[in-house]
Amino acid sequence: MLMILSLVAVSASAEPAASTGSPNIVLILADDLGFTDLGAYGSEMNTPTLDALARDGLLFANHHTPASCAPSRAMLLTGVDSHRAGVPNIPEMIPPDQKDQAHYQGVLGRNVVTLATLLQDRGYHTYIAGKWHLGSRPGELPSQRGFERTFILADSGADNWEQKPYLPIYEKANWFSDGQEAELPEDFYSSTFLTDQTIDFIQSQRSDGRPFFAYLPFQAVHIPVQAPQEFIDRYDGVYDVGWDSIREARHREAQRLGVIPAESQRVRMATTEDWDALTPEDQRYQAKRMAVYAGMVEAMDFNIGRLIDYLKQAGLYENTIIFFTSDNGAEASGQPNQGNLPSRLAASAQGYRTDYEDLGLKGSFNAIPPSFASAAVSPLAYYKFYAGEGGMRVPLIISGEPLDWQGQTTHAFTYVSDLAPTILELTGTPAPGRYRGGRAVEPMQGRSVMPLVSNPSGEVHPSDESIGYELAGNAALFRGNYKIVFNRGPIGDDRWHLYNIAMDPGETLDLAAREPALFQEMLGEYERYVVANQVLPVPADYDARVQVILNGLHARGAKAVLLGVLLFALTLPFLLFHRARNKSGQSGPAA
Amino acid sequence: MNRALQILIGLSGLLFLVMGLRWAVDPSGAAEGLGMPLMTGLAQSSQVGDVGGLFLSLGLMILFALVSGRAIWFQAAALLLLNIAIFRLLAWSLHGAALAAQMIGVEIVIALLLTGGARRLSEDA
Structure with a gap:
């Protein structure tokens, strides 16, 4: 406890550049x-x-x-x-x-x-080895978002043994090293390779004594x-x-x-x-x-x-x-x-x-x-x-x-x-x-x-603080021990429920009817969350899995359409010439 | 017989046109299709320029051959393909490259078709 308080105190009072006393951070995901x-x-x-x-x-x-x-x-x-x-x-x-x-x-x-x-501005070395999935175009890669050394996968996932996409929506597995397209080694296995990269990053710059932040988002x-x-x-x-x-x-x-x-x-x-x-x-x-x-x-x-x-x-x-x-x-x-x-x-x-x-x-x-x-x-x-x-x-x-x-x-x-x-x-x-x-x-x-x-049995968020959440039409709002939750069909039932997730983490007992005032109050809080964060509704017929396929077809289909247009434009003069030639041959004088 | 030869040669011409255009529209997919990674910087410029230009020219030559009926276009395209096959064999025998037997086979077959086309379809024949 005293160690932590002194650590925080030393860090907080330090100069803008992190000193050798600042803790290294390893964030494994x-x-x-x-x-x-x-x-x-x-x-x-x-x-x-x-x-x-x-x-x-x-x-x-x-x-x-x-x-x-x-x-x-x-x-x-x-x-x-x-x-x-x-x-x-x-x-x-x-x-x-x-x-x-x-x-x-x-x-x-x-x-x-x-x-x-x-952390980089604070003087830390900053590393990432693993899945990024927050943008794949130049300017969106982690090299441009504060990471000093990077080896990342830009996609939602990929094969763990070789450089190969796991879904047909990707043409290839998009790996990047320090902002440039990268190739994986022959003996690649994701967890081993990403750990090796992290160790290499840390080892390559440890001599200068500066602390590091290593982010290790595994594929596993x-x-x-x-x-x-x-x-x-x-x-x-x-x-x-x-x-x-x-x-x-x-x-x-x-x-x-x-x-x-x-x-x-x-x-x-x-x-x-x-x-x-x-x-x-x-x-x-x-x-x-x-x-x-x-x-x-x-x-x-x-x-x-x-x-x-x-x-x-x-x-x-x-x-x-x-x-x-x-x-x-x-x-x-x-x-x-x-x-x-x-x-x-x-x-x-x-x-x-x-x-x-x-x-x-x-x-x-x-x-x-x-x-x-x-x-x-x-x-x-x-x-x-x-x-x-x-x-x-x-x-x-x-x-x-x-x-x-x-x-x-x-x-x-x-x-x-x-x-x-x-x-x-x-x-x-x-x-x-x-x-x-x-x-x-x-x-x-x-x-x-x-x-x-100082108190592991204490709390981080006050019991009256509401924390909203929405993703692809599924939604929730947390407040103290309570949570309202909405899951879309066909697996969900398209209805809101209220649970005490401290006592009932399995969400087995819906309290919406027992505590209607709390339920309504939390529903109101969720509506305020939607407005404040510009949450957009999903279309009524939205199906996440189907959307993945449609978006993939769109991304890959656009190239196919462009290719077809160019091919047509190139071959059209030949077709027209061929047709004109045939016509003139047919209408010519008989031998 | 001549009609079938025309169709086969025409299809191979379209195939090369597509392969060439793909280097302009989708270079990473085009590179992957030929078993190579898409390079970066100057290497990418050479890769896209040389390979894309080669395939597009090959396709255009074949279409010129069919439309004009001039033997020289058939022969030029056949020469290009035969040289590609020869260099593949050299790469394999002298420099340790993989033996791309399937690709070499396709190239030789199309070159033979084009040679046949020069004899049977051209107006110079």
Whole structure:
């Protein structure tokens, strides 16, 4: 405690340039990691490195984030609501009606200042190795947003074994190194490579003694779910018990660990299939899909361990604070029958196989189905893209020797926009005001979690503060222990509900009828949030998955149309000449 | 017979036109289609200029050949394709490049078609 206060005091009173005493910051972001996917949160998966960080740090049991990656990343790096930051949705999912608006481009706006810019100005080295997904054109890459050294993926995801797009909407996997298009090495595996890059960045400039901010947004465990064989093998047979058993076991373990209340309940999602109705062969295949997922999580944990070992060997660990979190809940986009003929043909069109034997290896496509995604977020309802807790509540661990949180758990509500102000406070960096460099910018909206230093059982946000949220038509508003939530059909019911998420994180008991005054008051607060943040409605027939396909066709189709027009323009003179020649030949005098 | 030859040669001409135009419209996709990364800076300028210009010229030569009926256009296009195939073989045998057997095969077949076209379709024949 005294260490932290003195650290903050030293940082705050320091000159504009950060000194050697300023703490290094490592911000690790998993992709689509479910709420109970770590051992410290109740998982059966082997995550010793992250569990150790939790034992030495503070585990957040009530941390939230937008339910999709780019909005979450925008808020993480700026502390500003995603609608104000220009990323209210991932660009691949924005419908044309919304794309007309400047703040609905899915690209990080120039009206927000990134954490990297602020820390760079403070004298920090700033690095990123991993998924960016906040803009892919020149001027939108992290090299232009405060990061000194970069190796990034600009897309929503990509293959983990080679430079290959995972969806037909991309022509190629768009990797960039220090602002230039980059090629991946032959021996690429995403978690290993990104960790190596981070270590190289830190090592290359450590001699000057300046502190660093290293942002490490892994591809793990985004689709395609892929892992090295040795990690997959460790989960052989583990998931043969099926998704319901895993969801129940994690629920019990999370209760035992004190991550969720002992009396909390859970619902069974309508998308969860009957495990016992599957044939033994199907059960074996489904279990392998989840084993690959677990192997991918463990491979990420292993590589975080390598980074920590390096920091220790380099004598940097003692002055480094590590943040670990996920951008949203587990993704449930895997087809229930990934191994059947239509799914195999679809994968084949993208150059992938889905065979059991090499599932998860190079050339193989894998994703977990909704039934296992529901287990990954146990005991929460819904998953990625939805405003249920399964999409929004994610792990967060803050750890490091400069802090003296020893394995404590906080149940304080926190939001992803709180992390940037927290890092600014830890490094003694002033937050941006309303103007910067003569230009109007959005002030940070999040709150530092540092009050939890003195009191982990305290709160970060006052109980009367309302925090609104909207993404692709799914919406929520948090206030104290309460949350109103709206999930669109067909998986959601297109109705608002009220839950006490402190006591009932599984969102099993709707309190809207019991507490109508609170319900109406929060609905009113949400309407004010919509107006204040210029939230646009989605079209009535909006379907996020269909929109991804349409936007992809539009992006690629535009080039095909241009190509066709040019081809027509080039060949037309030949056709006309040929026709005229034939005509003159026919009308000529007979021999 | 001549009609079939005309159609085959015409289609190959359109194919080369598309390949050439693609370097102008979608250079990264065009590069990927030929098994190469899209380069940057001066290298990109040479890559897009040389390869795009080559394919576009090839397509135009073939269309000129069909429309004008002049053997010289067929022969020029065939010569270009044969040289490309020869240089592919040189790259493989002398410099360790991959043996692009499929591409070499296509180039030789089209060159033979063009040679046949010079004999059967040209007015000089």
